[in-house]
Amino acid sequence: MSPKKILNARQxxxxxxxxxxxxxxxxxxxxxxxxxxxxxxxxxxxxxxxxLLINDCDEIKFGLLDVxxxxxxxxxxxxxxxxxxTKIDFSIENKTVILxxxxxxxxxxxxxxxxxxxxxxxxxAVQLLNxxxxxxxxxxxxxxxxxxxxxxxxxxxxxxxxxxxxxxxxAVYLFKNS
Amino acid sequence: MxxxxxxxxxxxKYLNIKDLKLIFETxxxxxxxxxxxxxxxxxxxxxxIANLFFExxxxxxxxxxxxxxxxxxxxVNFSSSSSxxxxxxxxxxxxxxxxxMKVDMVVIRHPSPGASVFLSKNINSCIINAGDGxxxxxxxxxxxxxxxxxxxxxLKNKKILIVGDILHSRVAxxxxxxxxxxxxxxxxxxxKSLIPxxxxxxxxxxxxxxxxxxxxxxxxxxxxxxxxxxxxxxFPSIREYVQQFGLNxxxxxxxxxxxxxxxxxxxxxxxxxxxxxxxxxQAIILxxxxxxxxxxxxxxxxxxxxxx
Numbered sequence: 001m002s003p004k005k006i007l008n009a010r011q012x013x014x015x016x017x018x019x020x021x022x023x024x025x026x027x028x029x030x031x032x033x034x035x036x037x038x039x040x041x042x043x044x045x046x047x048x049x050x051x052l053l054i055n056d057c058d059e060i061k062f063g064l065l066d067v068x069x070x071x072x073x074x075x076x077x078x079x080x081x082x083x084x085x086t087k088i089d090f091s092i093e094n095k096t097v098i099l100x101x102x103x104x105x106x107x108x109x110x111x112x113x114x115x116x117x118x119x120x121x122x123x124x125a126v127q128l129l130n131x132x133x134x135x136x137x138x139x140x141x142x143x144x145x146x147x148x149x150x151x152x153x154x155x156x157x158x159x160x161x162x163x164x165x166x167x168x169x170x171a172v173y174l175f176k177n178s
Numbered sequence: 179m180x181x182x183x184x185x186x187x188x189x190x191k192y193l194n195i196k197d198l199k200l201i202f203e204t205x206x207x208x209x210x211x212x213x214x215x216x217x218x219x220x221x222x223x224x225x226x227i228a229n230l231f232f233e234x235x236x237x238x239x240x241x242x243x244x245x246x247x248x249x250x251x252x253x254v255n256f257s258s259s260s261s262x263x264x265x266x267x268x269x270x271x272x273x274x275x276x277x278x279m280k281v282d283m284v285v286i287r288h289p290s291p292g293a294s295v296f297l298s299k300n301i302n303s304c305i306i307n308a309g310d311g312x313x314x315x316x317x318x319x320x321x322x323x324x325x326x327x328x329x330x331x332x333l334k335n336k337k338i339l340i341v342g343d344i345l346h347s348r349v350a351x352x353x354x355x356x357x358x359x360x361x362x363x364x365x366x367x368x369x370k371s372l373i374p375x376x377x378x379x380x381x382x383x384x385x386x387x388x389x390x391x392x393x394x395x396x397x398x399x400x401x402x403x404x405x406x407x408x409x410x411x412x413f414p415s416i417r418e419y420v421q422q423f424g425l426n427x428x429x430x431x432x433x434x435x436x437x438x439x440x441x442x443x444x445x446x447x448x449x450x451x452x453x454x455x456x457x458x459x460q461a462i463i464l465x466x467x468x469x470x471x472x473x474x475x476x477x478x479x480x481x482x483x484x485x486x
Contacts, residue, residue, distance in 0.1 A: 010463040069219035075483060083207040086288065 006151060007161070007172040012131075015148040019129060020052035022146055023098070032124070033096045034061040038113050039068075039084035042101035042162040045131050049100065063088035065099075067112035080114075093121035098146075102161040107142035120123040132159055132172060183475065184478050185424075186298045189314035190355035198359060202324055204476035205469070212472055222251035223481050224351040227359065228276050231308070232297040235287055237336075238308050238318070238442050242285050245474035247405060251344060251482075255341040262362070270300050277303050282485050283478065286310075290408040291348075304481050312346050312407065318442050319352030321473040323360060325466045329438050334361035339391050341423060342401030345372045346408065349442045353399060354380055364390055368423060371412040388423050395448055397438035400425055400450045416449060426452045436460055 007015070027033040030053070039048030043064060053060055068083040099113055115125060131148035137155060151159060151174065158175040162168075179299045182197050183273065199403045211219055227246050231239055239255075239401060256276065267275075273284060282306045288296050291313035295414050300450040323333065330336055338357050344350045344366045358381070365383035366373060373384060385391040403419065413419050425439070439461040441453070447453045 038462060040416075069211065069221045069479075074221055075224075081483065083204060085207070086210055113219070119211075119214050121215075121219075 003160075003173040003175045005171055006132075008148065008175050009164075009170040010078065011168045012065070012125075012172070014053060016048055019146050019148060023049070023053060023129075024056055024109075027096065028156075030057045030060045032094075033098060034063065034090065034092055035098050035100060036063045036065050036088065036092075036113075036117070037098060037111060038101040038106055039064055039066040041103070041161065042099075042169055044165060045102045045129075045161070048163075050131070059105065061090050063090065065113055065116055067109055067116050070116045072108060072112065072113040073145075088120050091121045092117065092123045094124050095121075096125045096127065097102040097123040098127045098129055099127045103132045103134060103159050104128070104142070104147075105134045105137050107138050107140035110142050111140055131161060133158060182484070185484055186294070186307075187480070187481060188294050188298055188305065188307050188354070190316050190319050190352045190359070192316065193359070193380040194314075195359055198320075198323070201320060201473070201476050202327065202479065204480060205320075205324055205472045207306060208248075208433045208475040208479070209469065209472040212468075212475070218248050220247070220250045221297060221479055222355060222482050225249075225252070225485065226252040226281045227478070228256060228281045229308075230255045230256045230273065230276070230288075231286040232286070232293075233309070233405065235308070235350045237470070238315075238316060241467070241470040242317075242474050245471050245478060248471070249478060249482075251283075251478070259357060261407065268381055269297070273297060273301055273303075277301065304485060306477065306481065307472050309348055310352075310378060311348065313348050314350050314355075315348040315442075315459070316438075316476060317470070317474055318349050319356040320477070321466055322349075322353055322399060322440055322442065323356045323468045324468050324473055325440065325462050327360075327436065328465070328469075329462060330396065332360075333357060336362045336397070336451065337365070337395045338362050339365045339395035339398040340366045340401065341388065341391070341398060341402050341425070343372045343412075344368050344401070345374045345403050345412075346404040349399075350401060354382055354416065365391055365394060368465055369413045389429060392425075392429065392433055392437065395437055397440070397442040399426070401442065402444065402446055402450055424448075424450060424452065426453050427454045428456075428457075430455060430460070438462055440466060474478055 032118040037043045050062055068081045068088045074081055101166045111125045127145040128146045128148040133144050133150045134153050135150045160173045162171045164170050183194055184192050215364040232471055253354055285306045288310050289309035292308045294305050294307035307316055313320050340350050340353055354364050365385055366429045367385045445456055
């Protein structure tokens with residue numbers, strides 16, 4: 001069955017603008033807030049948001065977090081979990097951290113990310129921003145603070161977020177029974 | 179998704195180029211981890227590892243143990259001097275007894291070449307060779323190559339020299355396999371009596387004049403004379419060895435180029451290398467030690483993911 005397009009480029013652009021305005025509204029000039037993108041797919045979303053924020057704010061601390069070594073499915077999945085680069089060259093002590101990932105599914109990556117964050121300090125608060133919230137698939141009590149759109153999907157379906165930089169178009173697809 | 183082609187790390191001989199690249203890539207990430215304020219990740223928290231050292235070691239043992247602790251593994255240590263080996267127990271019995279206490283992975287150092295290969299065939303566990311006699315010392319070779327790549331970018335077509343007791347060195351053999359797999363040319367240099375006869379079959383250059391060899395190379399690995407493995411005399415005197423094969427500042431200054439100096443430790447200062455050279459900026463000896471922890475974390479992480 002062919003995949004269903006949930007969001008097109010225009011809709012994504014509208015959502016990104018809305019999310020950026022919400023962030024600016026809540027976090028002012030970002031002096032006490034840092035943005036951390038979750039590797040690998042959260043980085044594209046975070047970079048887009050950063051582009052929009054940078055117009056209104058002078059300097060925003062931005063980091064990349066890889067959660068591979070903190071995952072709870074190590075040795076439980078068939079394949080080796082391959083790591084990506086982590087780059088957080090500032091302290092998150094007493095800062096508000098906004099974690100950014102493209103799709104919120106079971107919540108397990110975010111749990112790992114919160115675990116991983118502890119190595120970089122004790123944040124004042126941690127918030128979550130997602131483009132897609134697959135709201136009926138959660139396995140842990142984790143919800144986004146900033147959400148692009150909610151998608152109702154079954155466990156055997158797959159949501160893929162495509163970005164111009166990587167996949168030649170901005171779009172979100174729902175694949176059935178993959 | 180990439181995956182190691184082996185279930186044990188017995189020697190570099192058994193690895194392919196993809197394995198080496200995967201190990202180095204994973205090491206990059208662990209190097210970042212061990213430079214954080216909190217240097218620990220929970221990856222191996224349900225894995226138990228036994229370190230079996232049937233031979234003395236400082237660096238390798240501490241390095242493995244630190245790597246295991248930074249991966250949150252549970253660790254048991256064993257050294258033969260304080261064990262029932264002294265009461266006549268065989269290697270297989272010793273290891274099987276330890277494994278029946280639910281150990282997932284075994285790091286072994288043993289004076290007999292092939293001890294780890296032998297264990298992997300007779301024992302149902304993941305084996306990591308931490309040095310088996312004069313045979314191989316794979317994690318040392320991996321960290322040597324990783325440290326060199328950090329300085330040189332890559333090893334393809336680079337010229338690497340190994341000086342000293344090639345005959346008794348497991349580091350030399352693992353080094354040769356690693357460098358060749360990464361596309362480098364290798365030369366060995368030392369007294370003829372300390373160069374093994376099989377060296378011809380490894381496609382390695384041989385040189386007995388240290389100065390000529392140094393002029394040829396981009397990096398040199400200085401090895402120690404392994405007195406503990408010598409039952410007879412292989413060269414007239416230490417003094418004569420130092421004169422012919424010792425690395426000092428004068429020789430280096432006469433080269434007109436800056437080569438990288440490595441040493442796997444322990445150093446015998448004033449024998450194979452002078453203090454001045456060992457502590458100079460050309461020497462990457464302490465980088466090697468730092469990278470050792472990250473390399474061993476990567477190896478154990480990748481092998482542990484194959485345990486079920």
